């Protein structure tokens with residue numbers, strides 16, 4: 254039996270931050286040798302909120318380069334851009350037509366983001382989870398490594414699979430039900446300015462997140478200004494101290510230490526000393542990724558070649574699934 258397949262992606266809506274790294278990409282890197290992996294830059298998702306056409310292509314490149322810089326290895330993984338494989342949009346349309354509207358209206362991400370956008374909220378935002386289902390199902394992915402915030406969208410994907418196979422499969426599973434892969438540690442990295450909100454690229458405050466490409470000065474400034482509390486001693490898992498839990502978790506993830514080791518090391522520290530330690534650790538652990546990124550992004554031809562090959566490999570699988578879906582739905586294929 255061949256390796257199980259993995260599909261995941263990140264939106265080119267800004268710089269990757271520690272939430273994206275610990276919630277998704279670091280896990281991709283750790284497991285990649287055991288699977289057949291497809292990692293895309295989901296640029297069609299990036300336009301579900303207002304976007305800047307002048308930076309979309311450049312941001313897409315930057316995310317692809319960061320995948321490589323973080324350790325995605327082409328020996329095990331294929332990297333491609335979502336919009337380069339037109340089957341994503343086409344399958345999304347077909348799935349749209351079998352997905353009940355009320356399933357989408359129930360999605361937490363839609364409910365939260367529509368408030369921010371008011372009257373100008375677009376259809377694309379409502380449809381985001383169907384496009385995400387299409388991304389995953391085109392590759393007949395077995396597993397999808399994501400952060401906690403995507404759990405509900407994956408459940409919806411599984412519901413769409415059941416509905417599709419039931420309506421059109423004639424007893425066969427035309428599309429495969431994927432399983433979420435959500436690691437406990439790092440599944441939900443919180444904002445530096447509010448420990449009850451997730452760290453996010455779309456947060457208007459730069460101070461809310463540490464980006465993988467932040468300079469030492471930026472990291473120092475952000476940690477200096479991050480929200481803490483007036484209580485003495487540092488502890489994990491105190492629901493009254495979300496910032497304390499989040500900052501200790503970030504330190505644990507960056508340093509590679511265990512929870513017990515971090516508790517023993519930092520439990521009695523004052524905020525000032527802990528912030529110094531966290532700053533140093535963040536700068537040192539991001540430096541190798543930043544150096545590799547500078548190398549990759551300087552060689553545009555190399556990245557172009559990787560994305561071209563990725564597109565070919567991805568399209569081959571995606572087009573086959575699309576054909577199977579269309580046949581199951583009763584379409585005739587072009588001769």
Ligand code: AQP
Pocket residue numbers: 262263264265266271272273274275276277362398399400401402403439440441442443451452453454455456
């Ligand atoms: N804070 C987070 N903690 C853990 N995992 C996270 N992910 C995102 N934020 C966190 C995971 O990263 C992958 C890519 O998600 P994304 O491109 O949607 O990232 P984002 O930062 O959430 O981007 P945006 O544009 O700012 O979107 P919203 O506004 O939705 O937050 C996914 O696997 C995600 O789970």
